[in-house]
Each structure stands twice: as C-alpha cells, then as structure tokens.
Amino acid sequence: MGRFGEATAVERAGDGRYQADLDQGFGFAEALNGGYLMAVLARAAVDASPHDHPISTAASFLRVAKPGPAEVLVEPRKSGRTAAMSRVTLVQAGEPVVDALITTGTLETGLEPHWTGEAPPAMPAPDECSTFASGKDDRGFADNVEMLFDPATMGWLDGQPSGRLEARAWFRLPGYGNDGCALALAVDALPPVVLNVGAKGWAPTVELTWHMRAVPAPGRLAVHGGGRLVAGGWFDEEVEVWDSAGRLVAQSRQLARVGRGLT
Structure with a gap:
C-alpha cells in the first residue's frame, strides 16, 4: 500500500462512521494538505458506496486539520445504478473540519473518450525538472509525494515569479x-x-471541487495548474491531471485566500 495507502486508511466503526489516523507526513508544519484530506474522505465514501470511484467531490474546508485521530461520517443522500451521493464530514475534537458532497460511480478501465479538448503544452522530461526534497529525518509532504517541477514555473523561489498564475x-x-x-x-x-x-x-x-474523469494508467501523472483572477484577497486555481497514456483523468477548481505580499 505504501505510506499513502496506510495514511488514508479508514476503519468502519459503525453505520456511516469511520475512524482514521491522520498522518503528519502529508502536511506542512501542523496543517495537513487538503488533497490528502479529500483522499481520506473518498476512501470512506467508496467503502460505503456500491460504486468504485469518487467521480465528483465538492469540499469546504472549515478548519485546519491536525495530525492524529479523526472521525469520518458518511450520510447517504442517493444510491442509484450509475451514481451514489453522500455527505461526508471529517471531524476532529468534536468539530467538523472538512465537509464534502461526494458522488461515486464506476468508470471503465482503459475507456477511450469520444472527444477531448486540446492537451496542455508538453512537460519537460522528468530529468529536466526540479525537486523539493527536504533531506530531513521527519519526512514531510515533499518526501512522501514525489513531485518533479517544471523549472519555468518555479521562478518565485528565487524572487523571480513568472507573473502568471501557473504551476x-x-x-x-x-x-x-x-x-x-x-x-x-x-x-x-x-x-x-x-x-x-x-x-x-x-x-x-x-x-475545492474536483472530478475524476478516467481511471489513470500506471506511471507518472502530469499536473498542470493555472488560474483566472486574483482580487480582494482571493484567487482561483484550476488543475488538470493527465496520465501516461495522454488522457485527462482529473480536473479541479478551488477558491483560496491569498497569502502575504499582495494588496
């Protein structure tokens, strides 16, 4: 299963109730990554569903999740032949941390699309990309998730941002x-x-709302991020994920707060 499989495992504790142990290795300092939390919710939603895949997730992040014990509550809303919908809530210390509506369905493996839009520009080869490995004993997100970054989108590290919403x-x-x-x-x-x-x-x-569009092929995934607007302390971020077979397998849009440095 690897560390990620263990870190997202849930244990059924009753009707619609699951226990989880949130892993600090998928966070930054004391704040856990939102995608990791959505993976934990997806694990519970699929376990409680007759379908295999989390095809649509709309998640609201209410509080900062911390490493350690958590409860996942799954409340069915609809169960049908092609889709099932549930409200799925991550709870810590008696308070909701993430609240999501998750729709599950079953996607065919290897299914070719009837039509797809233009693919994003090609990524540089992996050996031409840069990493964020920390080299520390307390292995954090950068060491548990292998990411190789397009150098053209990493100028902000050296005080030379590209001037475009991109990663x-x-x-x-x-x-x-x-x-x-x-x-x-x-x-x-x-x-x-x-x-x-x-x-x-x-x-x-x-x-953050994301959609699973296809079962991904083995191998590295190409993740392309962009956005449309930064205004009033808010920005949007859109992401597409493409697999090694050249298929669009996931897409998302999120609304987030701007950090320091912009007025």
Missing part, C-alpha cells in the same frame, strides 16, 4: 498506484499558483 509538475506516490485517492491528492499537490504573481506564504483553500 506544473510530474506527480507520483512512492509504493502506491494511481487511483481515485491518488487523484484527490494530485489536484491539490502543487504550490499555490498565486506564488507566481508575487504572493508569499500559506494560501489556505476555502472550497
């Missing part, structure tokens, strides 16, 4: 394959695109 990277989870839970993490794994227009620091997600 791109290759994505892979060591010891774990590509599935719906991996995609939940992938859509929220990039550095905030707003860093490339001068923002600094943490950019907390307020709401």
